[in-house]
Every structure is written in C-alpha cells, then in structure tokens.
Amino acid sequence: LSSPLLSHTDLHIASSAAQSITSSLELSIQTRIFKIIVIGDSNVGKTCLTFRFTGGSFPDKTEATIGVDFREKAVEIEGETIKVQVWDTAGQERFRKSMVEHYYRNVHAVVFVYDVTKMASFRNLQTWIEECNGHRVSASVPRVLVGNKCDLVDQIQVPSNMALKFADSHNMLLFETSAKDPRESQNVDSIFMSLACRLKAQKSLLYRDVEREDGRVRLTQETETKSNCPC
C-alpha cells in the first residue's frame, strides 16, 4: 500500500493557509473607495474645505486649483475602513475645461459649494447643477450643498432660508460652515461623512441582496435596520 500523499497535519496546514488567503482576499475586496467631487465657482473655498477635511487644518495660502487636486482620507464606518477620495476641482473655466469629463466619470457623490458672502456664487449653482446633469450623473448619486465662509458674519449676502429653499428644491442637504473657523471643523467633516455613510448604506444593500445559504443563492429582505452609522 502506498502512503497517502498528504498527512492529516499537512491537510490542516493547507486548509489554514487557504483560510488566510481567503480572508486577506476578502479584506482587499472590502477596501472600497468613494469618489466625491467638489464643484463650484472659483474662490468659494473648495480647496480649503477639502484641506480641512483631509488634513484637519486651514491652509495659510492657496492658489487657484489647476485641473484637479486629489485628497484622500481613510474613514471607519461601522467597522469598515473606507477610502474617501476627494476631487478638489478647479473653479476657473480655463483651468478645468480639459478635465471636466474626468471629474464626472464614475463619481459617487457631489458637493456643490458657494460662498455665503457672494451672491453670484450662489446664483451660479444652477449652472453647476446643469453641468453635472449634462454629464449623465445618475439621480441616485447623492449631492449636498455647502455655503462656505460663515465666519465672515458681517458680510453675509445669501440668507439661510434662501439657500435652504434651493437645497430642498434640488433634494440636497444644506451645510453652512467655514473652512477657516476651527470650531467648524466637525461640521466640515460631517459633510463628507454624511455622504460616505449614505454611500455605504447604498452599497451594502447591494452586497446583501444575494446571500449564500446551503449552497444556494437567495434574495434577502434585509435592509439597513442594523445600521449604527453616526450620521
């Protein structure tokens, strides 16, 4: 009789190795990236807001963004680490025109920014929304509205109720905040975190649609009832 090719111990080692490969594969599959673009007139503070979220501070000096700057931050939501990839876009037409297609390709969420001290930047939101819609961004892609520079209290031109009405009519949440004021930093974080939470909820619903049980695939009725998302 020939001896078995693999002993019991060998089999055990092989099965542990297979398990660890599977779990590292699952980990890499689970690291998801959410692409969030920040859009609005030049000088409204898009670079400062994205800097505040990813770097935790207000930049001493900024220059007009050319094309796009990428900023990333890993956040943890319900035990899952997610990479939030923020696309800080250029507001000036000459610095953005060759990039616009790239901004909107496979975007997961959109942040529209205006400057509360500049009515023109609020009025121009309509044009930014039209550009976004013109690039076939699905209605299921969440959008939020941000009124920045609230620290300049004496110079406010855009009343909150006007902004709220506009946000409501476009099915967006409104955040009024300041990238400059350190007391507002949590509020700035919540702009991006609220979007990441919504995206996670949407995506995990998709993942949960199919569940294996007894080797068969079945649809589940599970929804987001278990969510303990902070937002």
Ligand SMILES: Nc1nc2c(ncn2[C@@H]2O[C@H](COP(=O)(O)OP(=O)(O)OP(=O)(O)O)[C@@H](O)[C@H]2O)c(=O)[nH]1
């Ligand atoms: N007071 C105040 N100033 C701000 C705030 N955010 C940005 N700024 C200032 O506004 C100016 C423009 O900020 P940026 O972040 O560069 O503007 P942007 O929207 O990125 O502009 P583009 O890159 O040209 O599209 C800078 O001088 C900032 O210091 C804020 O919350 N409060």
Ligand SMILES: [Mg+2]
């Ligand atoms: Mg900029």
